[in-house]
Amino acid sequence: QVQLVQSGAEVKKPGASVKVSCKASGYTFTNYGISWVRQAPGQGLEWMGWIKPYNGYTNSVQKFQGRVTMTTDTSTTTAYMELRGLRSDDTAVYYCAREDQWLGFYYFDYWGQGTLVTVSS
């Protein structure tokens, strides 16, 4: 069955970087995009960007451009999201999600369990 398993919680100081991993299994990794979504405490979902494992194409929200790097390792079917220059308002749960499309419909059908990143001095 399809699974996305993320790395564990992280505590970082302001200005540091964090790299979250998302191990995919149960499907052909290169056939589906991976999006990254974050959720600050008590807040809604915020889409950060996505990567196409097939060719490494990425696109991210302008507010994160220059601070976020999304990559994949097809040999281990793992996606990574690195966020640099962490600030306290980057404290959030970070999710990876599989993008799918079927008959012209588009959606995120599987999600990782989330990784809590806490930024604190």
Next chain:
Amino acid sequence: EIVLTQSPGTLSLSPGERATLSCRASQSVSINYLAWYQQKPGQAPRLLTYGASGRATGIPDRFSVSGSGTDFTLTIRRLEPEDFAVYYCQDYGSSTRTFGQGTKVEIK
């Protein structure tokens, strides 16, 4: 960039009642690119519906979607205890995948 505005912010209803959740887009979107997600406390979001009539695996038919253009509605026909959660609409755009801010359905 499309902005999705959900209303109301909170819906207080009793089990068995009908829930009507609104999602309004700042510009016209195709319903084919509209999805709804359910999130319960401490859990990852779960895909609920996609397009005008698609339901994810295991989602009961009391959940339905309607609308076109800029106005969309998620209806939960008769609320079950497990339906009390936060619901998000999402537009799967060509370059961005925008979420609404969510509607919380709470027990009255």
